[in-house]
Amino acid sequence: MNDTLGTFPRTAAPTGEIRVLARGLALLKAFCPRNAARSNGELARMTELPKATVSRLTATLTRLGYLEYLEESARYRLAHAAVALGFGALSTQDIRVRAREHMQRFADDNDLVVVLAVREGNVMVCHEVCRGRGALTIRVAAGSRLKLPRSAMGRAWMASLAPARHAAMLRELEQAFPEDTLHPALDEAAAEIARSRFCVTVGSLEPDVNSVATPIDFAQSPGAYVLGCSVPAFRYPRERCIAEIGPLLLGLRGRIEADLETAGGAGGS
Numbered sequence: 027m028n029d030t031l032g033t034f035p036r037t038a039a040p041t042g043e044i045r046v047l048a049r050g051l052a053l054l055k056a057f058c059p060r061n062a063a064r065s066n067g068e069l070a071r072m073t074e075l076p077k078a079t080v081s082r083l084t085a086t087l088t089r090l091g092y093l094e095y096l097e098e099s100a101r102y103r104l105a106h107a108a109v110a111l112g113f114g115a116l117s118t119q120d121i122r123v124r125a126r127e128h129m130q131r132f133a134d135d136n137d138l139v140v141v142l143a144v145r146e147g148n149v150m151v152c153h154e155v156c157r158g159r160g161a162l163t164i165r166v167a168a169g170s171r172l173k174l175p176r177s178a179m180g181r182a183w184m185a186s187l188a189p190a191r192h193a194a195m196l197r198e199l200e201q202a203f204p205e206d207t208l209h210p211a212l213d214e215a216a217a218e219i220a221r222s223r224f225c226v227t228v229g230s231l232e233p234d235v236n237s238v239a240t241p242i243d244f245a246q247s248p249g250a251y252v253l254g255c256s257v258p259a260f261r262y263p264r265e266r267c268i269a270e271i272g273p274l275l276l277g278l279r280g281r282i283e284a285d286l287e288t289a290g291g292a293g294g295s
Contacts, residue, residue: 049073049075049079049083050083050086050087052073052075053069053073053075053080053083053084053087054087054092054093054104054108056069056072056073057102057103057104061103061104062103063096063099063101063102063103064101064102064103065099065100065101065102066080066081066084066102068101069084069102084102087102088102088105090107091105091106091107092104092105092107092108093105093108094188097188106145106250121142121251121286122142122153122154124282124285124286125142125154125282125285125286126154126156128278128281128282128285129142129154129156129278129282130156132156132255132274132278133156133157133158133255134158134159135158136158136255136271136274137158137159137160138157138158138255138256138257138271139155139156139157139158139164139166139255139256139257140155140156140253140254140255140275140278141154141155141156141166141179141253141254141255141256142154142155142251142252142253143172143179143251143252143253143254144250144251144252145174145180145183145250145252146171148173148174148175148198148199148202148203149171149172149173149174149180150171150172150174150177150179150180150183150252151169151170151171152166152167152168152169152170152171152172153168154168155167155168155170164231164232164235164256165232166231166256172231173203174199175199175203175206175208175211175212176206176230176231177227177230177231177237177239177254178215178225178226178227178230178237178238178239178254179237179239179252179253179254180252181211181212181215181216181225181227181239182215182219182224182225182239182240182241182252182254183241183252184196184212184215184216185212185215185216185218185219185220185225185241186219186241186243196208196209196212211227215227219240219241222268222272223240223276224238224239224240224272224275224276225238225239225240226238226264226267226268226272227239228259228264229259231256233259234258234259234260235256235257235258235259236256236257236258236259236262236263236264236267237254237255237256237257238254238255238257238267238271238272238275239252239253239254239255239275240252240253240254240272240275240276240279241253242279242282242283253275253278253279253282254275255271255275257271
């Protein structure tokens with residue numbers, strides 16, 4: 027479904043800081059419902075705000091993490107902090123609920139554990155966990171918090187970041203995990219994501235467990251979610267994870283994305 031540019035009604039507000047807040051919120055709302063990338067000029071037309079004002083607002087919102095700047099097109103779209111504002115409703119009503127059925131079928135068919143997670147600070151929080159009937163015992167459940175640089179999902183999330191944000195996050199992780207040598211593992215994961223769209227870790231969560239992960243880039247929640255699965259290492263060594271589990275996980279990712287895209291298209295206008 028194609029987005030068309032239109033006029034976004036200007037929100038009346040008192041002067042001062044409240045007016046600035048209202049303008050910032052109007053700017054964020056201009057990306058709804060499809061989170062299409064917008065230029066400063068497009069945003070100025072849609073919100074009826076002066077372009078200079080829009081430029082200042084987008085610069086501030088980008089610095090605060092509410093917008094992401096797309097260098098190749100000189101446009102913006104909603105980023106992690108904006109997604110977090112409405113994450114509870116979104117995850118309950120849409121992504122989490124719609125993903126669960128696909129994930130459980132995948133877990134049953136392949137006898138493994140599959141997880142949908144989101145980054146929070148220096149950890150990956152498991153929002154949905156599905157297990158096959160005979161799946162290995164791994165100490166992860168909905169609500170579990172996995173240390174970001176030591177999980178396949180955390181490394182996949184890092185690999186999805188733009189260079190500037192990646193560098194900033196790496197500095198943060200180096201302070202939080204001074205005992206870890208981060209660069210080799212993160213660089214390897216980034217290379218794997220670039221090459222095959224998934225990365226593999228060996229024994230990073232538990233010694234006898236290997237994991238595979240891929241970032242998901244829903245239009246409604248760019249960069250927020252990562253899909254991962256864990257398998258017994260004795261049955262699935264690294265080579266078999268690459269050859270079999272990775273492509274299967276990408277198939278699951280595609281089915282979830284297609285389901286949500288269809289739902290979004292049906293609900294959008």
